[in-house]
Amino acid sequence: MEINGERLREDIEANAEFGALDVEGNGRTVITGTEANRKAREYFVERLEDAGLDVRVDAVGNIAGRWTPESAPRDAKPVAAGSHLDSVPEGGIFDGPLGVYSALEAVRAMRGSGVEPSRPIEVVSFTEEEGQRFADGLLGSSVAVGERSVEETLALTDGRTTLADALETMGFDGEGRLDASEWDSWLELHVEQGKRLERTDLPVGTVTTITGITHCAVEVLGEANHAGATPMPERTDALVAASEFVRDVEEGANEVGETTVGTVGKLNVRPNATNVVPGTVEMGVDIRDVSYDAMDELVSLARDSLSRLESERGVETSFAREFDLEPTEMSDRCRRAVHDAGDAANIELLEMHSGAAHDTMHVADVTDAAMLFARSRDGISHNPEEWTTWEDCAAATQVLAGALASLAR
């Protein structure tokens, strides 16, 4: 069974047009509920139908296309694979779409090759994996595993609009709930977003563990005041205090461990005028590790930093651990299927952990799951410079197709 790399490339390149940036590289911004998101979804549905799959959109906008081969018993649980179509602001064209369209290509290849699976295959795109508008990430999959109810999810708001309204605007307010626990197993192919495959000169990796992830919301309250008329000793500058916090998070992450990462990715100043001493700073902090204890350790260091700033700089601070997922082990059965597929295709696989969160973290809670990584150029992602060669996309898709076929055998 041979996958068609050219057909895969055409889909990914077509999808890259939606929300495309006018900058160097291949950037796109596809946020839930935008015109770009609607177009990306409509194109995906069209391609699923072209491939003869039965398409379903659930109440939170998750999209699934199912191939039910005649060789499969009516009651057979499907094997599922996919990823997401949304992006971070100014993100790349492979993060998400590679997993969605490689799964579709795998099904097209299986159908073309005349294999007779004993299970249906389901190609899936989850809503808002990147968490840029309505939630903090992995939204669609959190509903598909029952961690979040459809009702509370539809009521989520970006401050002005509810997810329900955003989905309706796009015409992707479907019915029911895609239920991942009904799947026999799940595979997700994703770009590595790191440099390990590049360093080891291998195109494809198989994931052992996905790091846990914590998002914390931090606020620093000082006193807005006149930048010219307020002597240095009389200031309570929220930004100077926040700057020490940013440094402390970096220092803490370096202290805790080799696999620990800590990032202040978001920072907003108020009133944010050159001639006004900053009165308020809001920050979003991202903390991850393969060890949950290590994550807790960095969270404590961040809290300690704020306590110190309160006593030393007279600011008030608040800290909320808003989003928290423990590290996730991949299933042995699925990993074996991936390894066998690699052997069959003569593609050597690198065993590695994932520093990035993926919908697979949720799916693994309710069924056997595993992930494949495709080599990223310079480890760059969430950036228009994100790149994976079409050869590597094809190699990883070949392994994915083989693994799906063996899980569905």
Added chain:
Amino acid sequence: MEINGERLREDIEANAEFGALDVEGNGRTVITGTEANRKAREYFVERLEDAGLDVRVDAVGNIAGRWTPESAPRDAKPVAAGSHLDSVPEGGIFDGPLGVYSALEAVRAMRGSGVEPSRPIEVVSFTEEEGQRFADGLLGSSVAVGERSVEETLALTDGRTTLADALETMGFDGEGRLDASEWDSWLELHVEQGKRLERTDLPVGTVTTITGITHCAVEVLGEANHAGATPMPERTDALVAASEFVRDVEEGANEVGETTVGTVGKLNVRPNATNVVPGTVEMGVDIRDVSYDAMDELVSLARDSLSRLESERGVETSFAREFDLEPTEMSDRCRRAVHDAGDAANIELLEMHSGAAHDTMHVADVTDAAMLFARSRDGISHNPEEWTTWEDCAAATQVLAGALASLAR
């Protein structure tokens, strides 16, 4: 001659309604070209006309109301006084409006008291003193002193709209150019925005020198990347580098001298998402002192900080000194008039420098000028907590009126 504190209060309270914030205190946001700015301008023109002054709006939206007493020779140069009606985002209700409406109240008091000045009195409101939309500050006065041409000023843009369009939208696109060099002298009453009057328990101050002011635009370029998949050692985080710069500016200001202030008031992160390592940070830096050498010293320290960050953190940086004014001495003649008025009103005045920039910095380049300060509560300004008691407003206005009368005698 007695000024009417109640009449003054009514004008300042009425003006405070335009752009009023829905927060504790008495905040307002009045940016050039907004609905709030239009209403504030229309109310001011109405009050000038109520007082029988001849109103004129120039090409850049500066507003002047002139009283030409019969006692004044046709060719007599006017004595002018005023300030501005715009504010910073979420600013206070006295910063600007006190100087505008106290000047109007002074003229009303003079007319009511039957004094017979030998010079006309001009009440002035300059366009965009706070520099929040089209320029970096003191915009209207820069045109009134010929430092900036009407043409280039009207062509200024906020990125989408030109000042010309903004003025036309408000109906304040007048003709000609208000020429400060035609004034015999100029006085501006403003809130202190500091704590020195409060500490010395005096309601009114007279300014000796206005500090110079420099605004610098700084950019730090790192590499946007995935917050989970990028190990700490492989990052070029623009925000961590910018945070060190913010600290260095504070430290530098503390080093250089007692009267030196340095502020990073504006900071914008891109892409500004919790799960993305910051790729770019833009900052606005404000540097002031009564000594221009001291200002230069802090600018050098800021540049040194960026050079260090380039070598130590691998970021690229840019630094532009976009706005620069040297310290300004007040005129002896005008200061004497203020002192005499204080004596006549039995109000003791504190001699002090101004840490804040004011339109008077420009006017002093072309004619004799001085400033008065009214006591600020807790030294707070550019903040809804900005406050000056109505008694202090009246006392300062009494001194202003006396000084204007003696300059126009």
